[in-house]
Amino acid sequence: MEIDKFIHKKPYLIAGPCSAESEEQLLETAHSIKEIADVFRAGIWKPRTKPNSFEGVGEKGIQWLKKIQKETGLKIATEIATPQHVELCLNAGIDMLWIGARTTVNPFYVQEIAEALKGVNIPVFVKNPIHPELSLWLGALERLNKVGIKKLAAIHRGFFSYEDAAFRNDPKWEMPIKLREQLPEIPIICDPSHIAGDSQIIEEVSQTAMDLNLNGLMIETHYNPKEALSDAKQQITPNKLYQIMNDLVLRKTKLDDYFLNIKLKEFREKIDILDRQIVSILSDRKKIVEQIAHFKQQNKITIFQLERWFEILRYRKKDAIDFIMDEKMIAEIFELIHKYSILTQTKIMRNTNAKKVENKRNR
Ligand code: PEP
Ligand code: MN
Numbered sequence: 001m002e003i004d005k006f007i008h009k010k011p012y013l014i015a016g017p018c019s020a021e022s023e024e025q026l027l028e029t030a031h032s033i034k035e036i037a038d039v040f041r042a043g044i045w046k047p048r049t050k051p052n053s054f055e056g057v058g059e060k061g062i063q064w065l066k067k068i069q070k071e072t073g074l075k076i077a078t079e080i081a082t083p084q085h086v087e088l089c090l091n092a093g094i095d096m097l098w099i100g101a102r103t104t105v106n107p108f109y110v111q112e113i114a115e116a117l118k119g120v121n122i123p124v125f126v127k128n129p130i131h132p133e134l135s136l137w138l139g140a141l142e143r144l145n146k147v148g149i150k151k152l153a154a155i156h157r158g159f160f161s162y163e164d165a166a167f168r169n170d171p172k173w174e175m176p177i178k179l180r181e182q183l184p185e186i187p188i189i190c191d192p193s194h195i196a197g198d199s200q201i202i203e204e205v206s207q208t209a210m211d212l213n214l215n216g217l218m219i220e221t222h223y224n225p226k227e228a229l230s231d232a233k234q235q236i237t238p239n240k241l242y243q244i245m246n247d248l249v250l251r252k253t254k255l256d257d258y259f260l261n262i263k264l265k266e267f268r269e270k271i272d273i274l275d276r277q278i279v280s281i282l283s284d285r286k287k288i289v290e291q292i293a294h295f296k297q298q299n300k301i302t303i304f305q306l307e308r309w310f311e312i313l314r315y316r317k318k319d320a321i322d323f324i325m326d327e328k329m330i331a332e333i334f335e336l337i338h339k340y341s342i343l344t345q346t347k348i349m350r351n352t353n354a355k356k357v358e359n360k361r362n363r
């Protein structure tokens with residue numbers, strides 16, 4: 001993918017309200033954050049889950065954003081979801097655009113937007129799709145790149161989750177990491193506001209994003225969050241934005257000191273040894289699983305035994321507590337181990353059955 005670098009600072013900060021509500025609200029917010037933000041954001045067409053909620057001020061918001069661009073010198077960005085939105089923004093000279101999570105999920109929408117953007121090298125940010133499907137996120141970036149958009153960046157805004165979790169959208173930090181593995185040249189901006197869903201935890205999520213070496217932050221900021229017409233719970237005041245940005249701990253990606261590098265290497269060698277032991281233990285475990293498969297086959301019992309599986313989970317959770325480990329993590333690891341144990345057993349049973357059938361036929 002051919003990418004033009006347009007983000008030259010870390011953390012790159014996009015801030016502004018969830019929605020443009022009035023000219024006064026935008027101007028007041030923009031003037032209070034102009035020293036710290038790189039880009040001013042505000043949604044003018046709002047994708048709302050249910051009708052009859054505030055769906056944005058529409059086209060007239062463009063002129064308010066233009067006023068901010070002129071008065072504050074900030075770059076302005078808004079969400080586009082249709083070719084008409086694109087056309088209106090391009091004609092007005094909006095600096096940057098973003099594609100929302102509900103649009104990234106649909107390749108038809110993304111393709112239509114990409115075609116409307118053909119021939120213009122405007123920066124475009126692509127939010128992750130609502131559900132954790134990496135290929136949709138990559139696909140949207142590729143579709144835009146194919147029509148000539150080279151100033152591309154991704155926005156990590158978390159993923160819908162059925163679980164009653166601490167976050168509005170599950171961050172699934174492995175997803176931006178996977179995106180980075182696939183497209184190392186694309187900057188990734190974290191949107192702690194939509195991940196957190198709560199102004200109290202924006203700071204913590206922002207810090208994690210920086211610790212993972214993401215390139216920037218998109219933070220919903222409103223001069224009066226309590227009165228916001230959308231996402232009121234997660235928006236912060238300009239003062240809070242300054243405090244968060246000042247308190248962020250920014251880490252280097254590499255150590256310059258020779259001795260510290262040796263120390264780090266020593267830690268890593270210990271991890272390598274332990275990881276090798278884990279693989280060796282898993283291999284021993286697999287050998288027993290194979291014996292069990294033959295045993296179950298001979299004695300005609302099913303592979304999956306619900307009570308045994310519950311027992312494993314119960315015991316391992318207890319082990320997790322004894323070893324002061326995260327119970328959820330241990331449960332997830334054993335779900336994976338169990339999944340492959342079942343696969344190994346089904347494979348063995350299939351093969352033995354196939355052999356039996358063949359022997360019968362040859363007799
Ligand atoms: C937004 O940024 O206001 C927005 C609607 O975000 P998302 O597409 O991530 O839900
Ligand atoms: Mn929002």
